[in-house]
Amino acid sequence: MSSLKDKLSRLTKSNEASKKPAVPEADELAGDSSVRVGAGVLAEAGASGAGSMVSTDTAGEAGQLGRSWDRLGAKAHHNERGHFVIRRIVYPFDYRHGTYCLGDLIGEAEPLAALGASASKTKGGRSGVSRRSSSVSADPAPAVCARHDRLLFLDTETTGLGVGAGNVPFMVGIGYYEPDGFVVEQMFIRNPAEEAAMLHHLREKLAERDLLVSYNGKCFDWPIIKNRYILNRQKDGAVDPVHYDFLYPSRSLWRNTLPSCRLSSVERERLGLSRIDDVPGSLAPALYFQYLAEGDAALVEGVFEHNEKDVLTLACLAVHFTRLLGGQIPLSRMEPEELYRLALWLDKLGRPGEAEETLRELLDRESDNAADYWLSAASFYKRQGRFGAAVSLWERYIERKRRARVVTPEPYIELAMYFEHREKDLDKALHYAELALERSLGRMAAVRKEGASAEEAATIRKRIDRLRLKRETAAQPARTAKAPATRKSRRTAVRTVEVWQQTLL
Numbered sequence: 001m002s003s004l005k006d007k008l009s010r011l012t013k014s015n016e017a018s019k020k021p022a023v024p025e026a027d028e029l030a031g032d033s034s035v036r037v038g039a040g041v042l043a044e045a046g047a048s049g050a051g052s053m054v055s056t057d058t059a060g061e062a063g064q065l066g067r068s069w070d071r072l073g074a075k076a077h078h079n080e081r082g083h084f085v086i087r088r089i090v091y092p093f094d095y096r097h098g099t100y101c102l103g104d105l106i107g108e109a110e111p112l113a114a115l116g117a118s119a120s121k122t123k124g125g126r127s128g129v130s131r132r133s134s135s136v137s138a139d140p141a142p143a144v145c146a147r148h149d150r151l152l153f154l155d156t157e158t159t160g161l162g163v164g165a166g167n168v169p170f171m172v173g174i175g176y177y178e179p180d181g182f183v184v185e186q187m188f189i190r191n192p193a194e195e196a197a198m199l200h201h202l203r204e205k206l207a208e209r210d211l212l213v214s215y216n217g218k219c220f221d222w223p224i225i226k227n228r229y230i231l232n233r234q235k236d237g238a239v240d241p242v243h244y245d246f247l248y249p250s251r252s253l254w255r256n257t258l259p260s261c262r263l264s265s266v267e268r269e270r271l272g273l274s275r276i277d278d279v280p281g282s283l284a285p286a287l288y289f290q291y292l293a294e295g296d297a298a299l300v301e302g303v304f305e306h307n308e309k310d311v312l313t314l315a316c317l318a319v320h321f322t323r324l325l326g327g328q329i330p331l332s333r334m335e336p337e338e339l340y341r342l343a344l345w346l347d348k349l350g351r352p353g354e355a356e357e358t359l360r361e362l363l364d365r366e367s368d369n370a371a372d373y374w375l376s377a378a379s380f381y382k383r384q385g386r387f388g389a390a391v392s393l394w395e396r397y398i399e400r401k402r403r404a405r406v407v408t409p410e411p412y413i414e415l416a417m418y419f420e421h422r423e424k425d426l427d428k429a430l431h432y433a434e435l436a437l438e439r440s441l442g443r444m445a446a447v448r449k450e451g452a453s454a455e456e457a458a459t460i461r462k463r464i465d466r467l468r469l470k471r472e473t474a475a476q477p478a479r480t481a482k483a484p485a486t487r488k489s490r491r492t493a494v495r496t497v498e499v500w501q502q503t504l505l
Contacts, residue, residue, distance in 0.1 A: 068297035072304060074188070082197035085188040087304060090181040097312045098271035100319040102182040105148045111325035112318060113146040114349045115244045144211065144242055148177050151244075152209040153314040156221045157284040157307055165231060167224055168195065170288050171303065172202055175311040176209050184311050186304055191292075196232045199225070203237040211242050213314055215263045218245040246317050252345045253324075257337050267313045270320060279306045327354065331361040336370045340377065347380070363393070371400050375410055382414070391418060406446045409460065412436035420467065426474065430467040436460050 065076055065085065074087040093103025153175035160167040173186045185205075187198045202225070206212070214221050222243065229237035250261045258269050267273040279287070279302030291299040323329050324342065331339060339362040347355035359377050362370060378393035394411035401407045412435045420429035437460045444453040 066297065072297060072301055074186075074297070074304075077187075077197075077201065079197055079200055081200040082194060084194040084198040084201070085190060086201075087186040087188070089184045089308065090178075091184065091312075092181050095182070097316045098267060098273035100271065100316045102312070102315055104319045105151075105315065105322065106177065107148065108322050108326070109146045109148040109151060109318065111146070111322045112151075112244055113144055114325060114351070115249060115321070116144065116146075116242055146211060146244075150209050150211045151213050151318065152176050152205060152211065153213045153311050153318075154217060154221060155214065155307055155310040155314065156224065157281065157288070157303055158224060159285045159288060165227055168192065169221075169224055169228065171284075171300075171307055172198060172225070173307040173311045174202070174205055175315055176205070182315060184308055186307055188300070188304075195228065196234070199229055199232055199234055199237060203229075203234065206237070206241060211244065213244045213246065213318060215250075215310075215314060215317075216245065216247040218243055218247075246314065246321070249321060249345065250317075252348070253338060253341050255341070257335060257341075263310060263313060266317065271313065271316050273313065275309060277302075278309070279303055281306060281310075325349070325351075331358060334361075336362055336365065336367075336373050340373045343377075344380065371397065374400075375408070378411070378414070387418060387422060391415065406443045407439050408443070409436040409439040409456070412439060413460065413463075416463065416467075420470075426467060426471040430464065430471065433460060433464045433467055437464060 065074060069075070069085065072087060073089070074085050076083055077086040091102055093101065093106065095102050155173045156169040157171040157173075158167050158169045168189075171186060171188045173184065175182060175184045177183075187201060189195050189198050212222070222240070226238045226240070229235065247261065250266050254261060254266065254270070258265050264275065264278075284303045284306070287299050287303055291297070320329075325346075331342075334342065339358055343355045343358040343362070346352075346358060359380065362373055363377060374393045374397045378390040378397075381387070381390040381393070394415050397411050398415075412432045416429045416432040416436060418429075419425045419432065437457060440453065440457045440460055444457060
């Protein structure tokens with residue numbers, strides 16, 4: 001009986017030993033082999049909140065990482081919330097990233113405050129000035145003193161594209177100015193349990209530098225980070241900071257000028273940067289999941305470099321915007337489209353004098369390309385109530401395109417409306433309306449398309465019929481005004497005759 005009990009005891013111990021994970025060696029504890037978490041575990045942590053998870057590999061970690069991390073210049077960082085990996089690089093102020101040096105922003109960042117005080121409009125909407133106008137931020141931040149040492153540049157790399165709870169920022173890159181240089185810090189989590197420590201570190205940096213700068217961060221980066229703060233029970237970090245999102249001014253200025261307003265396109269066309277062997281941001285999630293499966297830090301080396309360049313580009317883009325707002329970039333070097341959109345942007349930021357100067361530069365150009373923006377400038381003046389300047393531009397455009405076969409009827413319609421409603425000159429209004437119909441029919445015949453053109457011609461015909469009727473109605477009271485007097489005199493004469501007849505009788 002005792003022998004049977006001994007056999008059962010030995011069998012139970014062997015089963016428990018097979019289920020228990022092996023204790024890692026010291027080298028493994030310092031490396032990556034014990035932090036291999038699958039994508040499914042990460043998604044589960046994203047949905048339930050990583051704050052409730054406990055790290056299995058960082059307890060007792062001495063801050064040393066494996067050789068693959070050493071090659072990246074990264075090290076383990078510890079705070080009251082746990083461990084995570086951090087990579088810190090200090091750039092001298094004379095480091096040139098494209099057109100600008102990082103130190104060019106020192107003492108020159110104040111114009112950026114206008115970005116936070118700009119007018120609010122819904123994304124994708126029209127500005128009410130022209131079809132070329134673009135949207136701006138949907139939630140303007142209050143105007144503050146924008147010093148370079150208050151700016152915190154931020155860019156994230158995430159496991160997906162959505163902003164839901166399942167999307168985890170596995171890398172958060174930040175940049176900020178210190179007395180000895182520009183610092184780029186990249187925080188990286190090797191498993192979901194390290195997210196709370198990373199978020200705590202970011203919250204400390206936001207407390208030191210309260211002006212957040214990003215590119216599409218208002219719609220993507222910050223909502224994701226805010227969700228992660230809530231899920232990790234760090235609600236103090238979910239307070240919205242003053243946020244300068246450079247995507248909105250980029251769209252306002254270059255929407256029709258650049259192939260796209262992606263950060264890579266903006267830095268190439270406006271900052272003179274061309275990335276070589278860059279890992280696209282779209283590949284970052286796949287590389288991270290591969291790292292989770294294999295534990296080799298070399299797999300995410302390209303992601304670190306991509307994120308680092310994004311942060312540097314944000315700093316140099318801040319220099320570009322400050323110089324645009326400060327009038328330090330010559331207007332003569334800009335294309336007509338950029339000049340026009342810069343004028344709209346400056347007017348939107350409450351700088352009408354600078355907007356007027358920019359428009360004058362555009363209107364002084366006599367090229368056909370510049371003439372195409374005279375109508376847009378006229379619409380700008382019309383919105384401001386400066387009808388004299390608007391009429392001058394409409395007439396100037398008509399004279400310039402007098403011999404052109406295909407011309408938009410827009411200036412003719414605008415002049416017809418102006419003379420009808422403001423000058424009360426129905427003859428001139430009818431004249432320009434008839435010219436507008438002629439131009440509309442000519443354009444429709446040239447392109448041999450109906451649809452919108454036919455609808456436009458029908459609308460102009462209605463305007464012409466209404467103006468003709470209005471002119472006839474305006475002239476009719478002058479003729480009918482004599483009729484009542486004549487009838488009254490006739491009635492009086494008849495009454496007088498009747499009185500005479502009665503008197504004679």
